[in-house]
Amino acid sequence: MKIAVCVKQIPDPAAPYELDPENHWVVRPEDQVLDDTDRYGVEVGLQLAAATEGSVTLYSMSPAGSLQGIRQALAMGADRAVIVSDPQLRGSDALVTAHVLSRAIARDENDLVITGTESTDGYAGVVPQQIAELLEVPALTFARHVDASNGGVQIQRQTPDGYEIVTSSLPAVISVTAGAVEPRYPTFKGIMQAKQKPIDQLTANDLGYGPNDVGGIGSGQHVKSVTVIPAREAGEIVEDDGEGYQRIVALLEQAKVI
């Protein structure tokens, strides 16, 4: 099975995010990390590839920077990466992102596309479905378990009150939830090998997009303003001296829940 896994490099979530005051876009540092939620998709891809003698290619749209985040995913065991990195893409919304990724994926005739359910930084949560529509394939979404089956795929899809088992032939898109699998940690060997693995860098133009098709200009939505919300006032913070629970009881009484 020839598998595409979509991954995203994001600014380290542990560090404070900075917005460009002019256009309100997130400032992206040279060193970005692999979005933690993408590790699940990479792991699912690697397991399916192992089960079907297949391959895993990573696809990403983001400023390449040091490629640290992409190398993290390659170190887990993916074979190669294709990254669309182009200043013209800055400010692209979800639909433009889906267009760019789907065109990059389609060039390689993949059997299966695996994604997360949403990124940690932007969390629009619709790119997997948009990619599926553009590729004219089914989207097996919110998978908490994935198996290869009868030349196709079978998933457990998360529903409001449980799950449903969904099957599909290929090609298809699968979005996986965090927790679907236990992602492996890169080994030292994997980290060393990742440095030698091929990373193709493409521009929007390589995919046939002009400057008006992508980026802020090509997007149907624009951030007009960003304003700070007055923070909720922090209340009292007390060191527990063994009697801290009594403060909680008092506040529960005041809130009339006991």
Next chain:
Amino acid sequence: MTTWVFTEETNGKATPSALELLAKAREFGEVSVFYVGAGNDAAFAELGEHGAAAVHSMDPGNALPAAAAAAAFADLLEGAQLVLFANGNTDRDVAGRLSARMGRAVVSNALDVINEGTGLAVVTEILGGTEQVITTINADPPALVVSRPKAFAAEPVGGSPPTVTAVAVPDVGHAGSATIVERHEEPSEGPDLEAAALIVTGGRGMGDADRFQILNQLAGALGGAVGATRAVVDAGWVPYSLQIGQTGKTVKPSVYLACGVSGAMQHAVGMKDSGTIIAINKDPEAPIFSISDLGIVGDVHKVVPALIEALQARG
């Protein structure tokens, strides 16, 4: 100009979120609903009570519905100004596919939709709810908007039953070929998280799955529900249905008691609008303290048992 609300049938009727969306949709004039499911008179009547004038209903049977639903829905949207979706999984599937099919922007995580005269704008919050963003939509109508849970309050207006039109399932070829072969319910114990007046939430600071269990006792003593952070769900201590935060449930109980929860942005976004927030954490620098009404810097494994004992002593 018509505003549309999407819903997928759940437990034999529209989702509670769809009724919330109808309250917002009414502000923009006449409202129609695109309903995916078998449908029934009571379900349609409820939509009418909440202000829907028309329901278009498509029964996908055992097909995973989004591809066909997006195709059928797109054909109905001539002249529509706005389509509202909830944050449900099928909602997101249809919103994404419809957006790509029609070439329209979709704005997610909406807390409000405002008519700016020149067009529609969507209010969202980013960075864990510390900053408010206003996004204008300048693509051709309809604007596609996916809302956060509880962004609007459902309110019946006593409308009469809507006109109901059956929509045939269009043939979308391979895209529509995924099939649901089994459905499983996993009933969760205890009160419904989204409706609970008091929630006790545990984070990674609870230590392990066994020690997390004490929170069931605490919630029991308080008549509340138990929630969890993503870290705890990912670790497999509790099912996903208990997850609160960006990728889980959004809750607004009167009292939120966070035990061993650091309060990362992704968690805060799902609970920061709770009435009273109480946190117990051994790290005095934990971000949860900055949004808490009362913060106890201490060991959850000591404070929680003492609290349970005190509550039980009250009888």
